[in-house]
Amino acid sequence: xxxxxxxxxxxxxxxxxxxxxxxxxxxxxxxxxxxxxxxxxxxxxxxxxxxxxxxxxxxxxxxxxxxxxxxxxxxxxxxxxxxxxxxxxxxxxxxxxxxxxxxxxxxxxxxxxxxxxxxxxxxxxxxxxxxxxxxxxxxxxxxxxx
Amino acid sequence: xxxxxxxxxxxxxxxxxxxxxxxxxxxxxxxxxxxxxxxxxxxxxxxxxxxxxxxxxxxxxxxxxxxxxxxxxxxxxxxxxxxxxxxxxxxxxxxxxxxxxxxxxxxxxxxxxxxxxxxxxxxxxxxxxxxxxxxxxxxxxxxxxx
Numbered sequence: 667x668x669x670x671x672x673x674x675x676x677x678x679x680x681x682x683x684x685x686x687x688x689x690x691x692x693x694x695x696x697x698x699x700x701x702x703x704x705x706x707x708x709x710x711x712x713x714x715x716x717x718x719x720x721x722x723x724x725x726x727x728x729x730x731x732x733x734x735x736x737x738x739x740x741x742x743x744x745x746x747x748x749x750x751x752x753x754x755x756x757x758x759x760x761x762x763x764x765x766x767x768x769x770x771x772x773x774x775x776x777x778x779x780x781x782x783x784x785x786x787x788x789x790x791x792x793x794x795x796x797x798x799x800x801x802x803x804x805x806x807x808x809x810x811x812x
Numbered sequence: 813x814x815x816x817x818x819x820x821x822x823x824x825x826x827x828x829x830x831x832x833x834x835x836x837x838x839x840x841x842x843x844x845x846x847x848x849x850x851x852x853x854x855x856x857x858x859x860x861x862x863x864x865x866x867x868x869x870x871x872x873x874x875x876x877x878x879x880x881x882x883x884x885x886x887x888x889x890x891x892x893x894x895x896x897x898x899x900x901x902x903x904x905x906x907x908x909x910x911x912x913x914x915x916x917x918x919x920x921x922x923x924x925x926x927x928x929x930x931x932x933x934x935x936x937x938x939x940x941x942x943x944x945x946x947x948x949x950x951x952x953x954x955x956x957x958x
Contacts, residue, residue, distance in 0.1 A: 673885060673892070676824070680928065714858045714874055726872040726879055728860055733870065735896075737878050739819060739928065746819070746927045748894065750881075781892045782826065782885065 673782030674732055674752035677762055681745040683772035689738040689745060692717040696725055698768040702761035703727045703734055708751060731756045732781075736765075745769055750781065819928030820878055820898035823908055827891040829918035835884040835891060838863040842871055844914040848907035849873045849880055854897060877902045878927075882911075891915055896927065 688694050696715040703710050708729035715725030721741060727734045732750040739745070747765060749758035766774060834840050842861040849856050854875035861871030867887060873880045878896040885891070893911060895904035912920060 673888070673890070674883075678822070678925065678927075682930075711862050711870070712860045714860050714872070716857050716874065718876070724857070724874055724876075724878065726860070726874055726881070728862065728870055728872055730864070732883050732892075733872055733881050735872070735879050735881065735894075737820075737896075737898075742819070742928070742930055744819070744928055744930065746878075746896075748881075748896075750883075750892075750894075752883075779824065781824075782888070782890055784828075784888055784890065 668785050668787065670783055671786045672780035673784065674750060674780075675758065676732075676751075676779045676781045677747075677749040677758045678777045678779065679747040679749065679762060679765075680775045681747060681766065681769050681771035682743065682774060684738075684743050684745055685770040686740045686743060688769055689740040689743070690717075690721050690723065692723045692725070694768070695723045695736060695738065698765060699725060699727050699734055699736055702749070702764050703729050705764055706749070706751065706758055706761040707756045708734075729756075734761065745771070752782075814931050814933065816929055817932045818926035819930065820896060820926075821904065822878075822897075822925045822927045823893075823895040823904045824923045824925065825893040825895065825908060825911075826921045827893060827912065827915050827917035828889065828920060830884075830889050830891055831916040832886045832889060834915055835886040835889070836863075836867050836869065838869045838871070840914070841869045841882060841884065844911060845871060845873050845880055845882055847914075848895070848910050849875050851910055852895070852897065852904055852907040853902045854880075875902075880904075880907065891917070898928075 711728045713727040723738045731752040735748040737746045749761050751758045857874045859873040869884045877898040881894040883892045897904045
């Protein structure tokens with residue numbers, strides 16, 4: 667039977683009332699995002715982080731299973747975070763809770779969206795290759811149906 | 813009067829039934845995403861793109877006004893795209909229409925979300941610095957209220 671399944675899930679997070687010093691430290695934010703990726707079970711491919719003048723940080727971690735992104739506004743004690751992961755080997759919620767602690771966010775909103783909704787035989791999306799040509803080991807991981 | 817305003821808007825796009833060759837070309841996808849950023853009026857800070865084995869491309873363009881991201885699944889003729897921009901000088905919809913053409917997507921879904929909803933005096937979020945310390949010119953741009 668033809669069913670609709672999804673390739674991944676995407677947490678859209680708004681962290682409010684965060685620690686201003688953390689929000690403005692590109693080193694702390696980068697380390698936190700890389701940790702969040704690793705703790706969630708993701709395979710890190712690359713990352714890029716920048717500090718803005720006079721304040722604020724933007725950065726992205728590309729993972730084999732999609733990406734994590736952050737934008738901070740210390741002047742508003744606010745950070746917008748995206749945790750987009752594919753497959754059921756990765757749990758973006760682990761990253762969500764961890765980042766909440768690091769940013770010392772006092773309240774937040776979070777929305778989970780399904781991305782890549784497709785018709786699939788028996789509700790199974792047959793595979794998703796996640797190995798990188800840039801990685802030393804060219805392994806292929808086959809995602810289970812979500 | 814205290815009103816709620818937002819720092820940015822985020823288009824979550826699902827492009828279906830795309831051109832397989834385009835979806836699998838990291839050069840074409842990178843060029844298209846950089847063009848989309850530029851055409852939308854964004855200031856490009858950095859980018860990172862990767863081709864996966866056996867197929868598929870992931871990449872992100874960090875812009876001064878947030879980020880654009882893409883993940884492609886040639887095997888499903890599908891691409892998931894995020895166009896997250898701040899301020900009213902940048903129009904992510906220009907990028908959306910352009911990418912639809914490049915990917916030759918026959919149908920799509922798109923959702924526009926407000927990110928960074930904050931209380932602001934008179935509904936105005938006073939400023940958002942968008943200049944990068946890495947840019948040659950350390951200009952500060954003050955975003956107008958959205």
